[in-house]
Amino acid sequence: MSLDELYQELLLDHFKKPRCHGCIADASAHSHVFNPLCGDQIAVTVKVGEDKLQDIKFTGHGCSISQASASLMSELCQGKQIEVVRRFIAAFQAMMRGESHPDKQQLGDVLALEGVRKFSARIRCALLGWEALERCLNGGDSKPPPAK
Numbered sequence: 462m463s464l465d466e467l468y469q470e471l472l473l474d475h476f477k478k479p480r481c482h483g484c485i486a487d488a489s490a491h492s493h494v495f496n497p498l499c500g501d502q503i504a505v506t507v508k509v510g511e512d513k514l515q516d517i518k519f520t521g522h523g524c525s526i527s528q529a530s531a532s533l534m535s536e537l538c539q540g541k542q543i544e545v546v547r548r549f550i551a552a553f554q555a556m557m558r559g560e561s562h563p564d565k566q567q568l569g570d571v572l573a574l575e576g577v578r579k580f581s582a583r584i585r586c587a588l589l590g591w592e593a594l595e596r597c598l599n600g601g602d603s604k605p606p607p608a609k
Contacts, residue, residue, distance in 0.1 A: 471573045476525040481535030483518045490601030492593040496585050501527040505535075505593035507601075514538050514546050519590055526574070526583050531590030533571045543598060550595050557584050 488506035495502045501523025508516035517539055519531045534553070538546045548564045549571075555562035556575055565572075577587045596602065 471570060472525060472529040475529035475532040475536075479519075479528060479532040481518050481532065481539060482520065484520060485516055485518050490597040492596035492602045494589045494593040494596070496523070496527070496589055498582070499524065499586065501586050501589055503527060503531050503589040503593050505531070505590060505597055507594070507597045509543065509598075512543050514541055514543060517594070519593070521589075523589075524583070524586050526577055527586040527589050530571075530574055530587045531593075533574065534590045534594060537569060537571055538594065546594070547598065550591055550598075553591050554588065557588055 484504075485506040485508050487508065489509040491504065491506045493502065493504040501521070503519055503521035503523070505517065505519045507514060507518075517535045519535055521528065521531060534549075538549060541549070549568060552562040552564040552568055553571060553574075556565055556568070556572075557578060559578055574587050577583050
């Protein structure tokens with residue numbers, strides 16, 4: 462099995478069986494991001510305490526890339542220090558732009574999304590969840606996330 466096939470299987474697994482899926486009732490922050498070009502949507506809720514991302518959940522609908530990316534992101538960032546999560550966000554954004562970043566190798570399974578760069582129209586899909594998480598860390602949205 463090639464590396465591309467292995468990565469494709471990993472992405473499909475996260476799409477079909479998303480990790481950290483749902484909403485946090487007593488969230489510290491929430492954010493909803495929408496891609497008007499394709500209709501993909503991701504809502505992220507987080508619970509922050511002791512300078513740590515204690516819990517993260519996401520909901521949404523859209524293509525396998527947006528949903529798998531949010532699942533991989535949530536799994537990677539769950540329980541990490543906020544400073545580390547911010548570095549992961551920066552590393553992922555740099556990877557999607559084709560730039561190097563010192564923390565790129567720490568992204569683990571998220572590296573499976575690197576091939577998305579070959580399809581410029583899909584990059585925004587991969588970034589949706591990460592944008593929502595970054596917005597949560599910066600205070601989140603003022604209105605509640607959309608109902609399911």
